[in-house]
Each structure stands twice: as C-alpha cells, then as structure tokens.
Amino acid sequence: MELRLLLRIVTLSAATALMLICGTSEEGSGAAEALPALETAPAPLLTPPVSPVELVRGVDLPEHPWLSGHRGADLAVATGALVRSPADGVVSYAGTIAGRGIVSVLVEGTGLRTTLEPVDATVDVGDPVRQGDVVGRVQSVATVPGIGHCAPSACLHWGLLEGDDYRDPFDWTTGWGPIRLKAAG
Template sequence: MPFTLLFVAVLGLLPTFLEAPAAALPAPFAWPVTPAQVTRRFDLPPQRWLPGHRGVDLGAPPGAVVRSAGAGRVSFVGVVAGVGVVSVSHAGGLRTTYQPVAASVAVGDQVATGDQLGLLDGGHPGCSETACLHWGLLRGRVYLDPLALLGLGRVRLLPLDGAQRSVQR
C-alpha cells in the first residue's frame, strides 16, 4: 500500500487524544491565563509511580486572573499540600485542574469557558517565571496533555496491531 494511502487509512482509524469521536468532545476550550506562555510542557512518565510532569506550566504574573478553560461544574476547591487547587468537571468525563490558585468559586458552581476561577498565587516549584499556573487534564484517573484541548498537544501514533513497543522520546 503506498505511504499516502496508509497514512490516510491510519488517520481514519486514529482515535482522538481522548479516545472519543471529535463530535463528542466538549467545546470550546481556551487558555486559562492570558497571555499564555508555556514554560514547561506535559511529560507523562512511562509508569504511574515515576516522576514526570502531569500538566502544563503557564507563566503569568502573580495575581493574574485564572479562568476556566471550558464549560463545566466546579468539582473541587481546596488546599492540597499547602497549594490552592481548583478542579472543573467537563462533559465527556474530563476534569481540568488549576494550581496554585486563590479561588473565587465554590464546589458546585457552574462555569462557562473563560469564567474566573480565582487569582494566580506565586511560588509554584520548578517555575522559571515569577509565577506559573500548573494546568492539568484528566479523564478518570488518566492524565492527558491539556494543550490537546486547544489543538496543540503532541501526537503519538501507535501500531495498528496494538503490540507494545518501546517509544523513543
């Protein structure tokens, strides 16, 4: 089979990053801080217990408004390990997380894309800027690249036969 046809066939079979048809994805999503400056990308470790970076760090000034990346319901507001965290549950089983945030919302609040969740606190460890928002995305207990919500995530093609193979990074 010529490469072009194989490539088209693979694209036709390739599920979205969320393993759901594109029509089932909630939309639209937007940056949670603006202007957005990615200072550290998503880096999922090969095993759940290994170190990695299960979100994206977005540089912004302390006190910047943190907004919901998509419409949903606030499912968590609290402090985890001394850091303010807000989580929003979205359609399709997705959940976005935001930290460190001084929350201005409460659990159960309905939010639209762009609604204010709180203000960015400074002091995120590993941040190369004065402050960074750590923005995460989960489906159930599986971490996903939140940049994929904006069409900016990294794509990895997997073998059609489903065989496990080592992945070069």
C-alpha cells in the same frame, strides 16, 4: 515458530504499514481515509486558563503512573493574574492542598477534569462555570520556593485528567491540539 509463518507475518506487517503510508486507493494517492489513527485524536474543547499563553514547561507523562514525570503544563503568569475556566462544567474542588490553592472543574459531558494551581478560588464546589469565567487569581505562593511549582518565578500549573489518567491539556485545546502530519494527496 515455523520460518514460513514468520515470513508471512513480516510480509503482512510490512504491507499494512505501506498501505497506511501510501494510501489504499488504486492510484496510491495517500488519501486521509487510509490513516484512521489520525482521526482518533480528541476534538478541541478547552481554552487556555490565562492569557497570553507562555508555556514554561510542557507535559512529560511517565510510562507508568508511579514513575516521575510532569503531569501538567506550566504557564508563565504574574501573581494576582485572573484564572479562567478552560471549559464549561462544574467546580468539583476548590480548596488548599500542600499550601497551594487548587480549583478543579469537571468538564461538562466528557468525564474530563481540569485542575489549576496555585489559585485563590472565587468559586465554590458545585458552582456551574462557563468557559472563560473567572475561577480565581494566581496566589502569591506561586513564587515561594518549596510551594510554588516554578518558584522563584510564578506559573500556573494546568492539569487534565481523563478518569485517573493524566493527559496533555493542549491536546484538547482550541488552536493547539496534537501535532498531525498532513497526508500527501
């Protein structure tokens, strides 16, 4: 690549970065409109499935789907605790996989799917649910090593999928959401 072209690309990249950091108004006020990427975060629409919320382990999404990681949030609970639907939607799965009960809710109007485990379901596939409706109780297998996600302690594993891609449910949760820096101004 010609040196002159390379210098021009670097200069334009630096200028773009500076505009995003400092703003694009004449005064360089750092107005929020200079940071459009901050506006693309999801609007909160979920509520935590248990209360109180005590995060044991957060989401650690791998760079590629085949790599190890943690594809959900683990919330401290007691066995038998009520589990509520994080959103309005329809139950898309209520059954057992690998010794754990799982409830999955297709979130109304979004294509998102939230999963909860280990749960003794009190709902069936196809049931409509409203945000906050009880969908089951935390199973006692939550404390069984090899079955319970946080055994010997109990936790509820809360996952969120957008299509086949895992997301952090707290990025979509009222009162939580992604961390954002406030623009100077």
